[in-house]
Amino acid sequence: MRYLSTRDRSLRYTAAEAIKQGLSRDGGLFLPEEFPSIEPEQLKAMETMSYQQRAVEVMRLFLEDYSEEELQAFAEAAYGSDKYDDPAVAPVHTLDAATHCLELWHGPTSAFKDMALQMLPHLLSASLKKTGEEKTACILVATSGDTGKAALEGFKDVDQTKIIVFYPKDGVSEIQKLQMVTQEGKNVNVCSVLGNFDDAQTGVKRIFSNEDIRATLNGRGYFLSSANSINWGRVLPQIVYYVSVYCDLARDGKLKAGEALNICVPTGNFGNILSAYYAKCMGVPVGRLICASNKNDVLTEFLRTGVYDRNRHFYTTMSPSMDILISSNLERLLYALSDGNDAEVCSYMEQLNTVGRYQVSDSIFSRVRELFWAGSCGEEETLATIYRYYEDPDKRYLIDPHTAVAANVLEQYRAETGDNAPAVFASTASPYKFCNHVLRAIGAPYQGSGMELIARLQEITGVQAPWRLAKLGEKGIRFTGSTEKQDMEMVVLNLLK
Numbered sequence: 045m046r047y048l049s050t051r052d053r054s055l056r057y058t059a060a061e062a063i064k065q066g067l068s069r070d071g072g073l074f075l076p077e078e079f080p081s082i083e084p085e086q087l088k089a090m091e092t093m094s095y096q097q098r099a100v101e102v103m104r105l106f107l108e109d110y111s112e113e114e115l116q117a118f119a120e121a122a123y124g125s126d127k128y129d130d131p132a133v134a135p136v137h138t139l140d141a142a143t144h145c146l147e148l149w150h151g152p153t154s155a156f157k158d159m160a161l162q163m164l165p166h167l168l169s170a171s172l173k174k175t176g177e178e179k180t181a182c183i184l185v186a187t188s189g190d191t192g193k194a195a196l197e198g199f200k201d202v203d204q205t206k207i208i209v210f211y212p213k214d215g216v217s218e219i220q221k222l223q224m225v226t227q228e229g230k231n232v233n234v235c236s237v238l239g240n241f242d243d244a245q246t247g248v249k250r251i252f253s254n255e256d257i258r259a260t261l262n263g264r265g266y267f268l269s270s271a272n273s274i275n276w277g278r279v280l281p282q283i284v285y286y287v288s289v290y291c292d293l294a295r296d297g298k299l300k301a302g303e304a305l306n307i308c309v310p311t312g313n314f315g316n317i318l319s320a321y322y323a324k325c326m327g328v329p330v331g332r333l334i335c336a337s338n339k340n341d342v343l344t345e346f347l348r349t350g351v352y353d354r355n356r357h358f359y360t361t362m363s364p365s366m367d368i369l370i371s372s373n374l375e376r377l378l379y380a381l382s383d384g385n386d387a388e389v390c391s392y393m394e395q396l397n398t399v400g401r402y403q404v405s406d407s408i409f410s411r412v413r414e415l416f417w418a419g420s421c422g423e424e425e426t427l428a429t430i431y432r433y434y435e436d437p438d439k440r441y442l443i444d445p446h447t448a449v450a451a452n453v454l455e456q457y458r459a460e461t462g463d464n465a466p467a468v469f470a471s472t473a474s475p476y477k478f479c480n481h482v483l484r485a486i487g488a489p490y491q492g493s494g495m496e497l498i499a500r501l502q503e504i505t506g507v508q509a510p511w512r513l514a515k516l517g518e519k520g521i522r523f524t525g526s527t528e529k530q531d532m533e534m535v536v537l538n539l540l541k
C-alpha cells in the first residue's frame with residue numbers, strides 16, 4: 045500500500061517514508077491510497093484478542109513494509125504493563141445500558157496522547173532503518189502541556205532518536221511542568237522558554253525553516269523531525285482503539301451483532317475523531333460521529349454550516365488541549381469527502397492561509413451532515429457536567445474537563461435528535477491531570493500546590509490517582525534550563541554537539 049498527499053494525489057510513498065517525513069513537501073498530509081476493510085468475521089475474531097493483538101491486526105493492514113513480528117514487538121513495548129496501568133489498555137466504563145466511556149488515559153502520562161505517542165517512536169525508528177537513514181532524528185517539540193510529556197515518554201531511549209521539548213515558563217500547569225522536568229532517559233532534554241506558548245512554537249518553527257542550522261546539524265549526523273499530530277504514525281494507532289471498543293462492547297453483549305455505535309469525541313486538532321471516521325470507513329459499524337468542542341467552537345460552526353472561519357476570539361479554557369483555531373487534521377477529512385480532489389483541498393487550504401476562511405462545496409457539506417453532528421460546551425456547563433457525573437448515585441464517575449465536554453455534547457445530541465442508540469464518548473485525560481478544575485466542580489477547595497491537590501482529590505473521592513502522578517513529588521528534578529525566546533537556536537545547537 046502506497047501513501048499520497050492530500051495536496052498531490054500522484055505521489056506514491058511507502059509507509060516508512062511517509063512516517064519518516066511526517067509532512068509532505070507540498071505542505072499536505074500523508075494518506076494511504078485506499079482504506080483496507082475489516083470484514084465482520086475478522087471483527088468478531090478480534091473480540092477474544094488482547095489490545096496488543098488488535099493493534100497488530102489493524103496496523104498491519106496499513107504497514108506492508110513492516111513485518112508482523114516487528115509490529116508485535118512494538119505493540120508489546122508500547123502497551124505493556126510497565127506502561128499501561130490497566131491490562132485492557134483502553135478500558136470501557138459502562139454508565140448505563142446505552143452509554144459507555146472509553147478511557148484513553150491509562151498510559152504513562154495520563155492523557156490520550158500516549159495511545160499514539162507510545163507507538164510512533166517505534167514506527168519512526170524502524171522507518172529510519174528501512175529507508176537507509178543513518179542520521180539520528182532529533183524531535184523538536186513546543187508544548188502547551190500534554191504533548192511534550194507524552195512525546196518525552198514515547199521517545200525516551202528509543203534508538204536513533206533524540207528529543208528536545210520547549211515549554212512556556214508560565215504557560216503550563218505545575219503538574220505538567222513537574223512531569224517534564226523530572227523526565228528520565230538518555231536522549232531527552234527539556235528547556236523552558238521565557239514567553240508564552242506562541243513564542244515557544246514560533247521558535248521551533250523558525251528552527252525548522254533555518255537552512256543554516258539544518259546544514260550544521262546534518263554535518264553532525266542529525267536531522268530535524270516532528271512528532272505532531274499530523275504524522276500518519278500518530279493517526280494510525282488511534283484507529284485501533286475504536287476497533288477495540290467495538291469488539292469489547294460486542295463481546296460483552298452490550299451491542300447486538302452489527303449494531304451501530306455512535307461515537308462522541310472531545311476535539312481539538314481533529315486527529316482523534318478522524319481516527320473514528322477511518323474505523324467507520326474500514327467497516328466497523330459506527331453510527332454518527334459526534335464532534336464536541338469547548339467554547340472555541342470553530343469546528344462546531346464548520347460541521348453545522350460548511351464554513352470554516354478562524355477569524356474569531358481565542359478563549360483560554362479549562363480544557364486547554366481543545367483550545368484551537370486551526371484544526372490541522374480536518375484537511376484529511378476534506379480530502380476524503382471530496383473523493384480525493386487534491387486541487388479542491390489545495391484551494392481550501394490556500395484560502396485558510398490567506399483570508400482565514402473557506403466554505404466547502406455543497407457535495408462535501410451534505411456528506412459532512414450525514415456523517416457528523418457537532419456541539420459545544422461552555423465553561424459553566426463543563427463544571428456542572430463534572431459535578432453531575434460525580435454526584436449522580438447511578439454514575440459516581442469522576443471525569444476531567446475534556447471528557448466532560450464530550451459527555452455534555454452527547455447529551456445535547458440525544459436531546460436534539462432523539463437518537464438514543466448505543467454511544468461511547470472518549471475520555472482523553474485522567475481527572476488527576478486537572479485537579480483544580482475537578483475539585484472546584486465538585487465543590488471542594490481548589491487552592492494549593494499541584495501535589496496537594498492530587499492528595500486532596502484522592503482523599504475526598506476515594507478514586508485512586510495514577511501512581512506516576514501521585515509519586516511525582518518524590519522524583520528528582522533533572523532539567524532546570526531556561527532560555528530567552530530568541531536564543532532557542534543556541535539551545536538546540538549546544539545540545540546536539
Ligand SMILES: *Cc1c(COP(=O)(O)O)cnc(C)c1O
Nearest residue numbers: 311312313314315316365472473
Ligand atoms: C490532544 C487532546 C485532545 C484533542 O484531541 P485532537 O486529536 O487534537 O482532536 C482532547 N483532550 C485531551 C486531553 C488532549 O490531550
